[in-house]
Amino acid sequence: MDPATPFTLSCPIPISDYPTVLLAHGGGGKLSHMLIEKIMLGAFGNPALDARHDGAVFTLNGSPARVAFTTDSYVIHPLFFPGGDIGSLAVHGTVNDLSMCGARPLYLSAGFIIEEGLPMDTLWRVVQSMQQAAQHAGVQIVTGDTKVVDRGKADGLFINTAGVGVIEHDLRIAPQSVRPGDVLLVNGDLGRHGMAIMAVREGLEFESAIESDSAPLNGLVQALIDAGIEIHCLRDLTRGGLASALNEIAGVAQVSISIEEALIPVRDDVRAACEILGFDPLYVANEGRLVAFVGAQDAGRALEILQAHPLGRGAAQIGSVNAAGRPGLVTLRSRIGASRIVDMMSGEQLPRIC
């Protein structure tokens, strides 16, 4: 790059609106969406990114076989939590992003940013946990990088993982493939990851500890693919939860989505924790939960396959894509039969949840 090249384009987010980056710009809701749309797509826009999927899909070497590629950084606080730690999360998260592209995850990279002073044994526990999680998910960590920054310039440990996988079927699993009539399935109860983290942070004690749902979803997705289910779209329900994921997909696919409150599985203790802390489970992050959009004719069979898998025992059909309705809109029918709009999350609910 010619270092003398001037930066001629003015910032696409008006400085008068947002002079600085806020925590909410990373929260998975409206401001995150704006930052990605305006700044990231504004600079990097290309067909792979414009697809707004969990990863990029391309071919290599002129081979028709498709390859998926994705990345996530993990800044979760605290590093260890009920049901996992930053290491297992960094493996599950990227395995899941590849799975949501319909890919079989194969290889991960691991980039560590360590704050000077991190106990050596903490690092060792985290990398062992990553290795266990990778083995369990059937992937290999094949390349990495380690940086150390001075005390006070990071918070213990941040990890980035990127992943490469292969797509071994002809489905086009992407938001653009969603169509009216599709049925929405989730693979289990929502909100556990976010509430597990919040309970630790807030020092809350419940009768039984809420454990994160953090898990690798590649086996579950593979089971659907192997059974020939007509999967149109998959999305893991991380930052911003089910509500934000559905809003993003409805926006890209330009469809209207309806969900039924009574059908959405939420554990009683999670619901209670949400009430105490003022959260809506629809917006709480999960790390082992997905929504699948499948053709209506396959809905029953897909649900059976999910429920037969250890990570899908609590699977449920929660809604559908409407034949009519305003494109981009997500609506919820409540337990008492009232209908309300489910918007994308605004503001920042749960900073550093992943």
Added chain:
Amino acid sequence: MDPATPFTLSCPIPISDYPTVLLAHGGGGKLSHMLIEKIMLGAFGNPALDARHDGAVFTLNGSPARVAFTTDSYVIHPLFFPGGDIGSLAVHGTVNDLSMCGARPLYLSAGFIIEEGLPMDTLWRVVQSMQQAAQHAGVQIVTGDTKVVDRGKADGLFINTAGVGVIEHDLRIAPQSVRPGDVLLVNGDLGRHGMAIMAVREGLEFESAIESDSAPLNGLVQALIDAGIEIHCLRDLTRGGLASALNEIAGVAQVSISIEEALIPVRDDVRAACEILGFDPLYVANEGRLVAFVGAQDAGRALEILQAHPLGRGAAQIGSVNAAGRPGLVTLRSRIGASRIVDMMSGEQLPRIC
């Protein structure tokens, strides 16, 4: 992963030696080497990582074509410096790691960890710079992630990039391919990146500003490959500089390497800055410099090809791999004819140089 699985292995770096991670564990020298060997390879060890190369190389989909995959995080301070910024550096560094595997870089991921309060315009300048650098290098940024951490928990901005490239020739470019008789070439003067950063940090003014050598080396490497040069190994001379790179390669290849001080190009102003600040240019980081190990019969032609390229005008033959000598040893013949051992860097010279 079963969260109940106990971590049974004790930390392979004795807590009594290093109870915590030190800055030097990220500096590219002896302690970095130890951290990677003991902790990272201790947990993740597999053939791809064990090759100790700049990236992993594998095949996909049963195709014989090889794919390279690599990652680096960038924590450089300050974010903008003469000759570049964290954005262009994050592209060049990963493009170069792929190039050092002999791969043609194609796709990058970008993971941002942003400190709350970063000026929005700073982020915009950085992502524009990344995009310019990517276009210049002929790669696409196809997937990404953005996290925001609270004020004081990061230092402005950290960026991780991972990269995917394809290997389109039959050479095995790796430390293991180095053999006695090989000739060492560098593509230009050493030490500019490190000294550019240090001059800014220390507020030093020289007659002419020292600009970083940060540049994408894929075109240069492609020129060597296209000409059929018998390349045995390539390594970019980042953290730890030429000295650490040669020690790593000598150790993996189990060969003895000799270099000639008088043949190693260092600009006068860089040498002067090194003297003022107490650095040895052999240990200073570069971000657009490589060492190539080539078969002796191709040395002259390879040097001509490098010198004909805009990023290789200052290329030089600086040494060779000895037929005898202690495996793993790197020696330097000084200007006055004395011979001394060039060890891997110990301690931390230049924190957060990349």
